[in-house]
Amino acid sequence: MMAGSHAKTPVTVIGGFLGAGKTTFLNHLLRNGGERYAVLVNDFGAINVDASLIVQHDGTTMTLANGCVCCSIGDGFLETLGKILDNETPFNHIIIEASGVGDPWRIAEIALVEPGLRLNAVVVVADAARISGLLVDARVGDTVRNQFAHCNMVLLNKVDLLTRAEVAAARADVAALRHGMSVVETTQHTLPDLPNGAQATVARFTAIEAGDRADHERVFRRWSYRRNGAFDPAKLERALSALPPQLLRLKGSCRLAGDALASLLQMVGQDWALSPAPDEMASQDDIMLVGVGTDALPDVSILDTILDGALIDTSQTHITNADINRSQAELTL
Ligand SMILES: [Zn+2]
Numbered sequence: 001m002m003a004g005s006h007a008k009t010p011v012t013v014i015g016g017f018l019g020a021g022k023t024t025f026l027n028h029l030l031r032n033g034g035e036r037y038a039v040l041v042n043d044f045g046a047i048n049v050d051a052s053l054i055v056q057h058d059g060t061t062m063t064l065a066n067g068c069v070c071c072s073i074g075d076g077f078l079e080t081l082g083k084i085l086d087n088e089t090p091f092n093h094i095i096i097e098a099s100g101v102g103d104p105w106r107i108a109e110i111a112l113v114e115p116g117l118r119l120n121a122v123v124v125v126a127d128a129a130r131i132s133g134l135l136v137d138a139r140v141g142d143t144v145r146n147q148f149a150h151c152n153m154v155l156l157n158k159v160d161l162l163t164r165a166e167v168a169a170a171r172a173d174v175a176a177l178r179h180g181m182s183v184v185e186t187t188q189h190t191l192p193d194l195p196n197g198a199q200a201t202v203a204r205f206t207a208i209e210a211g212d213r214a215d216h217e218r219v220f221r222r223w224s225y226r227r228n229g230a231f232d233p234a235k236l237e238r239a240l241s242a243l244p245p246q247l248l249r250l251k252g253s254c255r256l257a258g259d260a261l262a263s264l265l266q267m268v269g270q271d272w273a274l275s276p277a278p279d280e281m282a283s284q285d286d287i288m289l290v291g292v293g294t295d296a297l298p299d300v301s302i303l304d305t306i307l308d309g310a311l312i313d314t315s316q317t318h319i320t321n322a323d324i325n326r327s328q329a330e331l332t333l
């Protein structure tokens with residue numbers, strides 16, 4: 001038997017722009033795959049929120065911190081891959097979730113520098129409602145189009161939220177990017193399994209061209225917002241709609257006045273939703289949100305001020321009924 005030839009661990013990279021549904025797809029694979037996966041998650045935000053949204057599974061989940069992996073061909077990434085390969089109990093498959101601004105192919109190339117790996121597939125998730133606009137967006141269009149440059153499969157996601165004509169238009173825009181690309185229409189409930197080995201024969205890369213490739217660290221900006229306290233739901237609604245359009249994505253956990261449990265806030269463009277936060281998200285701060293914006297994102301102090309306006313007035317909420325009774329008692333003395 002030729003050493004190493006039979007033992008290469010397959011790698012699948014999941015890409016797609018901010019908010020497309022990458023983590024949802026990943027969780028679907030982990031719930032249904034029945035394999036021992038090593039999952040690597042690269043959030044662009046300052047705090048790895050996605051890692052805390054990934055379901056428990058038999059394998060392991062690791063976060064790739066310190067910025068966009070595809071831009072910082074850092075030792076950290078290869079070191080992490082090395083650790084996975086050296087693990088006593090081998091993993092059947094490595095799944096890497098690229099950051100929402102990252103180039104999944106570039107991550108695949110870096111991964112393939114490691115001789116113990118072979119590329120299984122690059123899957124790109126696209127939000128059917130937003131992809132046509134994103135592809136031609138002056139600010140982010142380049143980044144979005146690049147994500148499709150070498151993928152095997154596109155999941156045109158959330159099609160149940162659109163009319164047939166809208167889905168057909170989105171599909172045509174994606175299909176026009178590259179000839180012969182496989183585009184699969186999906187909803188949150190009809191996600192496919194991993195494609196199997198479509199790129200098993202791709203040659204291993206020995207060098208990574210630097211060239212004039214975009215530096216996502218410069219093209220996009222981060223914002224993180226941490227506070228103790230809670231949001232007033234009505235004020236939060238107003239604050240979110242007051243955030244500037246340069247903010248592309250905002251997500252994380254927060255507290256709402258009157259709620260005992262934390263909420264997960266997910267905002268893509270101007271659309272946002274609140275849902276119960278998973279237990280894994282528990283953080284030291286009551287409110288921990290991370291945002292990603294274009295390089296024209298206003299100063300974080302401006303963004304902070306907008307969200308601060310949605311906080312309940314803590315000087316008042318700390319006055320309890322007991323305080324009121326006591327002060328009334330003092331008044332009658
Ligand atoms: Zn990058």
